[in-house]
Amino acid sequence: MLRITYVKLKGLKTRMHTRFAKSLLVLVVLAFLAVLVLSVSPPRMRSSSIDLKWSVIDPARLTVRINQRIKAVAAPNVSISPTSAYNVSSAGDMIFVDFENPLLAATDYVVNIDDVTSQNTSKKVSKTIRFTTPSYDFAYIRRGIAGTDSNSPGMSSMTKYPDKVILKTLGDSTERVLYEADKIDEIEAIGNMLAVSEVIGENTHRLLLINKKGEVSEITTLPETRISMLRASNDGLLLGFLSIDQSAELSKQTKVLKFYDVRAKIVFSLSEKSGGQNGVYDWAFSPDSSLVSIISSEGSLLVHSIDGSESPSLFGRFDSVSGFSFDGKFLFVAKSGQPKQINISTADIDVISYSDSSEISDNGFVLTPKRASRGFLADSAIYADSPDGYISTVSEITQDNTIKELFRTFIIKEAILVANISPNDQYAFIETSSLREAIYDDYPSVRKPQNVITRVVDISSALEVEQIAGFDLSVFSE
Numbered sequence: 001m002l003r004i005t006y007v008k009l010k011g012l013k014t015r016m017h018t019r020f021a022k023s024l025l026v027l028v029v030l031a032f033l034a035v036l037v038l039s040v041s042p043p044r045m046r047s048s049s050i051d052l053k054w055s056v057i058d059p060a061r062l063t064v065r066i067n068q069r070i071k072a073v074a075a076p077n078v079s080i081s082p083t084s085a086y087n088v089s090s091a092g093d094m095i096f097v098d099f100e101n102p103l104l105a106a107t108d109y110v111v112n113i114d115d116v117t118s119q120n121t122s123k124k125v126s127k128t129i130r131f132t133t134p135s136y137d138f139a140y141i142r143r144g145i146a147g148t149d150s151n152s153p154g155m156s157s158m159t160k161y162p163d164k165v166i167l168k169t170l171g172d173s174t175e176r177v178l179y180e181a182d183k184i185d186e187i188e189a190i191g192n193m194l195a196v197s198e199v200i201g202e203n204t205h206r207l208l209l210i211n212k213k214g215e216v217s218e219i220t221t222l223p224e225t226r227i228s229m230l231r232a233s234n235d236g237l238l239l240g241f242l243s244i245d246q247s248a249e250l251s252k253q254t255k256v257l258k259f260y261d262v263r264a265k266i267v268f269s270l271s272e273k274s275g276g277q278n279g280v281y282d283w284a285f286s287p288d289s290s291l292v293s294i295i296s297s298e299g300s301l302l303v304h305s306i307d308g309s310e311s312p313s314l315f316g317r318f319d320s321v322s323g324f325s326f327d328g329k330f331l332f333v334a335k336s337g338q339p340k341q342i343n344i345s346t347a348d349i350d351v352i353s354y355s356d357s358s359e360i361s362d363n364g365f366v367l368t369p370k371r372a373s374r375g376f377l378a379d380s381a382i383y384a385d386s387p388d389g390y391i392s393t394v395s396e397i398t399q400d401n402t403i404k405e406l407f408r409t410f411i412i413k414e415a416i417l418v419a420n421i422s423p424n425d426q427y428a429f430i431e432t433s434s435l436r437e438a439i440y441d442d443y444p445s446v447r448k449p450q451n452v453i454t455r456v457v458d459i460s461s462a463l464e465v466e467q468i469a470g471f472d473l474s475v476f477s478e
Contacts, residue, residue: 102424106135191236233289255279
């Protein structure tokens with residue numbers, strides 16, 4: 001009985017071994033066939049991906065996955081339309097195209113990758129990837145001044161109508177009111193949220209955070225304090241602002257740089273007094289949000305680490321700071337209207353000259369040049385000897401000293417208040433107002449004329465694409 005049982009078990013065991021051997025053989029054959037197919041078939045694209053949500057704000061990466069390991073892909077193998085600076089790398093079965101600058105908004109892109117070669121064979125293939133970047137969503141302020149209802153232009157009243165924050169997509173006529181209050185001083189987009197500085201009473205500011213649905217949360221209320229210079233980090237995680245003490249005499253008012261951490265929901269200050277005895281005059285985030293450049297009220301330029309891990313670096317005295325380069329290696333500043341470039345690592349300072357090919361140095365002067373990837377945007381370049389009298393212009397000054405005028409106006413009719421650049425350097429946002437307009441000075445930080453028009457000008461074509469009845473235009477990064 002025991003012997004019969006043993007024989008049956010042995011037979012079962014033998015059959016299991018046979019089935020396992022057959023299954024293993026099938027797997028080996030399939031693997032061999034797969035290797036054989038890959039060795040004779042050309043490579044083909046499995047997938048491609050790019051995070052378009054941030055692509056018009058920060059440089060993006062296009063990732064292409066191939067169905068087999070490939071030989072190295074170099075920059076000459078890749079072409080992009082419209083033209084954009086890029087770097088190319090590859091590893092295993094993947095190709096990476098890293099754009100050096102943010103992409104153009106609302107634009108169809110075509111990326112051609114030629115001669116993708118299998119690592120196992122000489123077979124080659126070319127691939128084409130197409131994608132469309134999103135348009136800009138932005139917010140702006142429309143003042144509801146006394147005697148004018150912003151919803152009913154032309155209606156007269158002694159009532160002070162509320163200020164409104166308007167939400168809009170560039171190129172779309174549809175707009176809606178995101179928030180309204182008696183006095184809105186300043187706004188700044190941070191990620192997909194909007195920070196709003198609201199004036200309450202005489203000397204009290206309230207800082208709010210509003211999403212695109214209009215849902216409001218309070219960051220802080222600061223009695224006897226003015227909030228100014230709202231700025232957001234590129235990653236949308238930090239909001240910086242100046243806190244200015246209003247309880248002291250004007251000469252003794254301190255200006256402290258503070259930050260709001262969006263994730264932790266806390267407000268904190270720089271570890272040391274920010275930039276001198278009287279505080280901060282101008283400041284900017286670095287691209288990776290780890291540093292801030294600060295110009296003190298005495299004109300000293302310092303670079304601080306936000307977490308306080310390093311001592312501040314002093315670079316000299318300047319009038320204003322335009323910002324960092326996209327790679328964070330250089331800082332752009334201005335002194336007496338002249339843009340300069342500072343190497344953060346070596347502290348070398350280079351004058352960025354445009355006077356050799358420009359009549360600006362002979363016939364006018366430039367105020368507040370703004371940093372751009374292709375050069376600078378010079379606003380309020382004023383010419384005195386025009387046949388039509390004084391004119392004011394906004395121009396792009398490229399790195400090869402080429403000057404392209406984007407907008408001009410006669411000073412007797414209209415004033416250029418300020419010109420800014422979109423995050424991808426595609427558009428200039430030019431605020432203008434009639435000189436007959438009185439300055440609406442009932443606001444502590446942003447004192448503007450009663451009616452401001454923001455002109456959106458395409459820098460490439462120098463054509464005005466839209467007019468916005470408001471100011472302080474701020475672009476959402478997602």
